Amino acid sequence: xxxxxxxxxxxxxxxxxxxxxxxxxxxxxxxxxxxxxxxxxxxxxxxxxxxxxxxxxxxxxxxxxxxxxxxxxxxxxxxxxxxxxxxxxxxxxxxxxxxxxxxxxxxxxxxxxxxxxxxxxxxxxxxxxxxxxxxxxxxxxxxxxxxxxxxxxxxxxxxxxxxxxxxxxxxxxxxxxxxxxxxxxxxxxxxxxxxxxxxxxxxxxxxxxxxxxxxxxxxxxxxxxxxxxxxxxxxxxxxxxxxxxxxxxxxxxxxxxxxxxxxxxxxxxxxxxxxxxxxxxxxxxxxxxxxxxxxxxxxxxxxxxxxxxxxxxxxxxxxxxxxxxxxxxxxxxxxxxxxxxxxxxxxxxxxxxxxxxxxxxxxxxxxxxxxxxxxxxxxxxxxxxxxxxxxxxxxxxxxxxxxxxxxxxxxxxxxx
Amino acid sequence: xxxxxxxxxxxxxxxxxxxxxxxxxxxxxxxxxxxxxxxxxxxxxxxxxxxxxxxxxxxxxxxxxxxxxxxxxxxxxxxxxxxxxxxxxxxxxxxxxxxxxxxxxxxxxxxxxxxxxxxxxxxxxxxxxxxxxxxxxxxxxxxxxxxxxxxxxxxxxxxxxx
Numbered sequence: 001x002x003x004x005x006x007x008x009x010x011x012x013x014x015x016x017x018x019x020x021x022x023x024x025x026x027x028x029x030x031x032x033x034x035x036x037x038x039x040x041x042x043x044x045x046x047x048x049x050x051x052x053x054x055x056x057x058x059x060x061x062x063x064x065x066x067x068x069x070x071x072x073x074x075x076x077x078x079x080x081x082x083x084x085x086x087x088x089x090x091x092x093x094x095x096x097x098x099x100x101x102x103x104x105x106x107x108x109x110x111x112x113x114x115x116x117x118x119x120x121x122x123x124x125x126x127x128x129x130x131x132x133x134x135x136x137x138x139x140x141x142x143x144x145x146x147x148x149x150x151x152x153x154x155x156x157x158x159x160x161x162x163x164x165x166x167x168x169x170x171x172x173x174x175x176x177x178x179x180x181x182x183x184x185x186x187x188x189x190x191x192x193x194x195x196x197x198x199x200x201x202x203x204x205x206x207x208x209x210x211x212x213x214x215x216x217x218x219x220x221x222x223x224x225x226x227x228x229x230x231x232x233x234x235x236x237x238x239x240x241x242x243x244x245x246x247x248x249x250x251x252x253x254x255x256x257x258x259x260x261x262x263x264x265x266x267x268x269x270x271x272x273x274x275x276x277x278x279x280x281x282x283x284x285x286x287x288x289x290x291x292x293x294x295x296x297x298x299x300x301x302x303x304x305x306x307x308x309x310x311x312x313x314x315x316x317x318x319x320x321x322x323x324x325x326x327x328x329x330x331x332x333x334x335x336x337x338x339x340x341x342x343x344x345x346x347x348x349x350x351x352x353x354x355x356x357x358x359x360x361x362x363x364x365x366x367x368x369x370x371x372x373x374x375x376x377x378x379x380x381x382x383x384x385x386x387x388x389x390x391x392x393x394x395x396x397x398x399x400x401x402x403x404x405x406x407x408x409x410x411x412x413x414x415x416x
Numbered sequence: 417x418x419x420x421x422x423x424x425x426x427x428x429x430x431x432x433x434x435x436x437x438x439x440x441x442x443x444x445x446x447x448x449x450x451x452x453x454x455x456x457x458x459x460x461x462x463x464x465x466x467x468x469x470x471x472x473x474x475x476x477x478x479x480x481x482x483x484x485x486x487x488x489x490x491x492x493x494x495x496x497x498x499x500x501x502x503x504x505x506x507x508x509x510x511x512x513x514x515x516x517x518x519x520x521x522x523x524x525x526x527x528x529x530x531x532x533x534x535x536x537x538x539x540x541x542x543x544x545x546x547x548x549x550x551x552x553x554x555x556x557x558x559x560x561x562x563x564x565x566x567x568x569x570x571x572x573x574x575x576x577x578x
Contacts, residue, residue, distance in 0.1 A: 009552075009553050011547050011553050012547070012553075015545050039545040066550060067548075067549065067550035067551060068548060070551070072559060074535070074560060075559055075560055076566075078560075079566050110442060111442075118502065194567075232506060237471055237496065238470070238522060238524060239524045240471070240472060240473070240521050240522070240523075240524025240528075251496070253496055258496075258499040259499055259501075269421075339559045347442065348444075348446075348472075349441070349442050349444060350444065350473075350492050350501065350503065352473070352508065359473065361473065361474065361492075363474065363476060363490070365478055373478070374478045374479075376474065376490075376514060378474040378492070382527065382531075383528075386524060395574075397462050416550075
């Protein structure tokens with residue numbers, strides 16, 4: 001124990017050893033062991049560190065340690081204008097940056113009282129749903145890879161590449177997009193991007209079925225995740241689970257349906273739910289959501305209205321660069337917005353979207369300045385990781401890997 | 417009845433001695449009251465059959481820098497039954513930087529309070545495991561306080577021992 005205290009901070013060790021558990025030990029001194037997992041562990045999805053207390057191979061205590069990717073994004077937001085912060089939202093959930101962009105601009109628009117035109121809202125919905133598919137494909141692939149089925153990762157990434165290509169056409173970046181703007185999107189969706197999205201949706205369903213067949217007939221995969229890491233409905237709500245993980249525990253809750261934003265109330269879609277609440281249910285749910293999202297994108301592409309993609313509010317919305325270079329008035333507005341910000345009125349708002357990992361919300365307090373007085377990121381991964389001790393206790397070490405993979409945490413978002 | 421009027425009415429009936437300041441900005445109901453009532457009010461909001469705020473979305477704080485009551489602790493609650501958001505606020509002074517923990521009501525509040533403690537230095541009474549969330553345990557400062565410089569404090573984060 002003395003040696004342990006040199007390696008692990010005493011307070012963390014205390015939290016680990018004081019955790020109550022229902023498992024009795026025959027001989028504590030003989031069996032107990034503290035195992036450090038991470039932060040540089042291939043199966044922890046980034047820099048998540050877990051301290052596990054083991055009885056043989058069975059886990060009787062678990063303390064997650066966060067902060068290895070803490071960059072202080074909330075502090076930075078307080079010293080930045082609302083426009084400047086858009087690229088930083090890319091780095092939160094770096095698997096689906098488009099969804100973060102949408103969440104941020106929607107929060108700012110609510111604070112400043114801006115409404116984006118219809119076409120911009122449809123484009124935002126399209127990219128948010130494509131981001132969900134892209135994120136779930138990584139989640140499914142990485143989950144299967146964690147459990148030992150390596151091929152699936154390549155298959156899902158192949159599909160994901162196609163979505164990144166769409167984003168490449170849309171905004172010139174594949175990964176850190178920063179495509180949305182306050183009051184609209186950076187540029188109109190090109191016909192090539194729309195055509196590519198159409199093509200992608202048409203060929204996506206059979207390809208996803210292929211992936212599904214490959215996993216569902218893999219007996220090792222199914223037996224390793226079936227019934228592992230069960231979280232009941234009540235616990236899931238109590239622990240602040242959100243997104244696919246919450247729905248896999250039997251709560252039919254989706255912000256797109258329950259607190260509609262953008263134009264989701266014009267779209268017909270189902271909310272898949274499972275009642276088992278185990279790793280397998282979480283995997284099935286992500287598959288179903290991919291299919292639903294594909295259907296939503298299809299409807300969006302059919303219904304996409306024509307029109308402008310930026311709100312006509314010159315004092316709040318950045319003008320297009322061509323106009324800045326050729327018109328005096330626009331140049332002045334551009335100068336004012338870039339140098340002094342958009343100065344939303346004094347007040348506070350909370351706005352959340354159904355991101356790919358769950359409820360991604362921004363709580364903003366404005367004092368009437370160009371930069372927020374306070375910005376709080378309500379990140380789904382942070383709240384999802386909180387349930388890890390509850391999920392892993394009683395399972396084996398190898399199950400920890402499966403459970404982490406199934407709740408799909410992204411540390412960029414959890415650590416901010 | 418509309419929840420915007422029902423919640424203040426119910427709270428006033430249940431806690432006649434408390435002074436509730438109710439505001440409604442952009443359709444978001446905010447209720448502010450003294451911090452000593454936080455535990456009772458939260459328990460009432462969660463268990464009352466008409467309200468059922470079973471989901472604690474987020475807990476954070478605001479640093480007002482120069483104000484008398486320097487911090488405000490903010491609770492964003494959500495009722496899954498009614499799809500309704502509610503925000504609770506309670507002022508905390510710098511000299512008495514403590515508030516009761518609500519982690520006994522919502523388990524999910526545990527980490528959110530730890531994060532608030534880490535970032536603002538507000539202590540939560542009766543919290544089961546009040547450690548820092550992101551910063552190392554040896555770190556002396558609370559980064560989201562307004563007097564913490566954006567560039568950080570040189571030397572405040574020592575490199576780990578070899």
